[in-house]
Amino acid sequence: MFGIGKIKSGDYVFVVEKENEHNKIILGRVQSVDKNLLSILGSYIKPTGLIAKRQRGIIGQRSQEVLNDPDPDNCIFILIDRIETGDYYGNIDRSINKVIWINEKRFFVLEGWIKENMPEMFADIIYSQSEEEKLHYRSILIEKMNSLYDKDLKEHVYAVARSAKIL
Numbered sequence: 235m236f237g238i239g240k241i242k243s244g245d246y247v248f249v250v251e252k253e254n255e256h257n258k259i260i261l262g263r264v265q266s267v268d269k270n271l272l273s274i275l276g277s278y279i280k281p282t283g284l285i286a287k288r289q290r291g292i293i294g295q296r297s298q299e300v301l302n303d304p305d306p307d308n309c310i311f312i313l314i315d316r317i318e319t320g321d322y323y324g325n326i327d328r329s330i331n332k333v334i335w336i337n338e339k340r341f342f343v344l345e346g347w348i349k350e351n352m353p354e355m356f357a358d359i360i361y362s363q364s365e366e367e368k369l370h371y372r373s374i375l376i377e378k379m380n381s382l383y384d385k386d387l388k389e390h391v392y393a394v395a396r397s398a399k400i401l
Contacts, residue, residue: 241328241333241335243264243267245263246261246262246337246338246340247262247333248309248336248344249326250303257281257302258280259309259312260322261277261279263275273323274324274325275322276323313344313353317354339386342387355371356375358371358375359371359372372400376401
């Protein structure tokens with residue numbers, strides 16, 4: 235088991251589940267625990283943007299590392315590109331999958347990225363074909379960032395936008 239101490243019902247987790255040759259991330263809350271089996275309710279993330287870059291052979295070393303071994307600290311590299319996401323309710327065997335306990339604040343920031351459609355907005359800027367298009371998508375992102383209500387999410391998104399030289 236990965237993470238801090240014993241994971242119990244009500245805890246928030248970051249799970250890396252192997253799916254074919256790629257990893258799927260699950261962010262969720264543990265509903266029940268039965269030995270190594272965790273019942274989780276949350277969201278899943280498939281890093282489709284980075285997977286496509288790897289298939290085309292244009293992926294950077296850091297992005298490759300993140301695809302191979304995602305964790306709550308490096309998953310931002312997944313969340314600033316195109317993703318597939320959806321609701322998740324299922325069982326995870328923690329003897330097979332990487333399960334990391336995360337605190338409530340981290341969970342809501344990561345989930346906020348998904349719920350507020352931040353990956354798509356960042357990807358629109360990254361994949362812009364012209365400077366005019368990039369400025370258009372940048373203005374949409376800034377408007378969205380200014381409208382965010384959750385303080386922690388807002389600070390995190392602004393920090394990432396500054397790091398990515400979007401602001």
